[in-house]
Amino acid sequence: MCTLISKYNVAGPRYTSYPTVPYWDQESFSLHAWKETLRDSFRESNKNKGISLYIHLPFCESMCTFCGCNKRITKNHNLEVPYIQSVLKEFVMYAALFDERPVIKQLHLGGGTPTFFSPANLDRLLSGIFTIAKQAEDCELSFEGHPNNTTKAHLTALSAYNFTRVCYGVQDYNLKVQKAIHRVQPFENVQSATAEARKEGYTSVGHDIIYGLPFQTQEDVVNTIDKTITLRPDRIAFYSYAHVPWMKGNGQRGFKEIDLPSASQKRNQYEMGKAMLTQAGYVEIGMDHFALKTDALYEAQQKGTIHRNFMGYNASKTQVMIGLGVSAISDSWYSFAQNVKNVEEYQKLVADGILPVFRGHILTEEDLIIRKHILNLMCTFETSWEDTSLYFPELPDVLIKLKELESDGLIEIHSKKMQVTQKGRPFVRNICLPFDMRLQRKKPETQLFSMTV
CATH class of the missing domain: 3.80.30.20 (tm_1862 like domain)
Known part of the structure; x- marks a missing residue:
């Protein structure tokens, strides 16, 4: 666990909204x-x-x-x-x-x-x-x-x-x-x-x-x-x-x-x-x-x-x-x-x-889709894109970024959905980060958020 803490202790939003205020x-x-x-x-x-x-x-x-x-x-x-x-x-x-x-x-x-x-x-x-x-x-x-x-x-x-x-x-x-x-x-x-x-x-x-x-x-x-x-x-x-x-x-x-x-x-x-x-x-x-x-x-x-x-x-x-x-x-x-x-x-x-x-x-159409995924993860520790309305073009790239978290046992990715494991729940903010398209496209130059751990 200490290794995971060191690895994933980064600045990140608490996701009371998407997009986040900054x-x-x-x-x-x-x-x-x-x-x-x-x-x-x-x-x-x-x-x-x-x-x-x-x-x-x-x-x-x-x-x-x-x-x-x-x-x-x-x-x-x-x-x-x-x-x-x-x-x-x-x-x-x-x-x-x-x-x-x-x-x-x-x-x-x-x-x-x-x-x-x-x-x-x-x-x-x-x-x-x-x-x-x-x-x-x-x-x-x-x-x-x-x-x-x-x-x-x-x-x-x-x-x-x-x-x-x-x-x-x-x-x-x-x-x-x-x-x-x-x-x-x-x-x-x-x-x-x-x-x-x-x-x-x-x-x-x-x-x-x-x-x-x-x-x-x-x-x-x-x-x-x-x-x-x-x-x-x-x-x-x-x-x-x-x-x-x-x-x-x-x-x-x-x-x-x-x-x-x-x-x-x-x-x-x-x-x-x-x-x-x-x-x-x-x-x-x-x-x-x-x-x-x-x-x-x-x-x-x-x-x-x-x-x-x-x-x-x-x-x-x-x-x-x-x-x-x-x-x-x-x-x-x-x-x-x-x-x-x-x-x-x-x-x-x-x-x-x-x-x-x-x-x-x-909110743009993309914002509304991302918002639903982040809400799902924050509230129920899982999300799905089986409904085509929840698919967005960057989703395959997001899933690639999530592979490392999957390797660390924090999430399980299936063909049309993903779930946060018990081990991964303390890191749910980190799990949301790859979905955050606005943050991914423009990384902050100064620290905007508290640390995730």
Whole structure:
């Protein structure tokens, strides 16, 4: 395994989209084209009974140095109401594009720290959203909770709108690691937040754990997972720390490269953690995710309905995903659009009645085919070209590039399909790389992505 780690530890995308953001063709993108594809896709998606909504709530009271998300560090809670007003106005602009009132099938509050906002202001936000849109009967609503500040009042306010999922960022329980990443939270806080959510009726409680953090040892990972298992979260995201300090606005500068575990140490942390989770009854779902067999994500994997987008893995697919708020990304299936990243610029554009999009991509016919293959690999660890609509001219070249991964036992290639082996699952990002036509045709001159291991 160490030889494979050394061989395949290269920079590569996490494939929450294809094409990946650095390869978006911004020259052929326009706000007009984005709106047209969105209208068309909305008409099609209405047959599938709903859209997804992602709302980015960017404020945090302190900087976590492991985080690569877009955020604004502040303790000024007077920012909450004006920001909510902008988000609601943005959604009104989107709703005006559609022939019918939108039906929301999935809604996720991310950040930042959504629980930076008071329960009353979260109620204000959601009340406004569901004045504009309807809620599907089988709607899945979720939010990212900070164990240190998610209160019973937060959980109750969101539960009133049928929120049933919450994901708590745990990361690691070792105090030295917590201090390095500026995220000190005792186990007791996570325990209390988890119990409170279940008491409030949340049916899926998730925990995020990260391996490969500064100063983190294998013993730390074992200790964190041991503690996590005692709380029995329904889902566990077991992420590899993505070290991308070159990204603007990133806080990953509070420690040195030498403080990070090596690639082989990271892989050992992952293998040990995976073994512990599997022994505890969790099933590996796609990349980095584990779920109990009672959770909807496991059921979706069994049915083949699991989907991956900018919100991560989802139990069902919607064709339209609208991202509201600063830096949020929207997906019409045929195109992507990302909002501006500065709060003040975002609010000014919205106040002027302009959708706050600053870049995007219109997918070509080839993009749509490649996107399906990469989604298949990331979600179900296999893909097929038996359907001629999934064939593309470069496929024979892709299969040649995959031969070495097949020789290493990471995949099995058949005449009309390929499968990722158990051995190959940790390398699924590497397996997707040969399919990434845009990256293959134009290799980056500087590092754009985190390492795959």
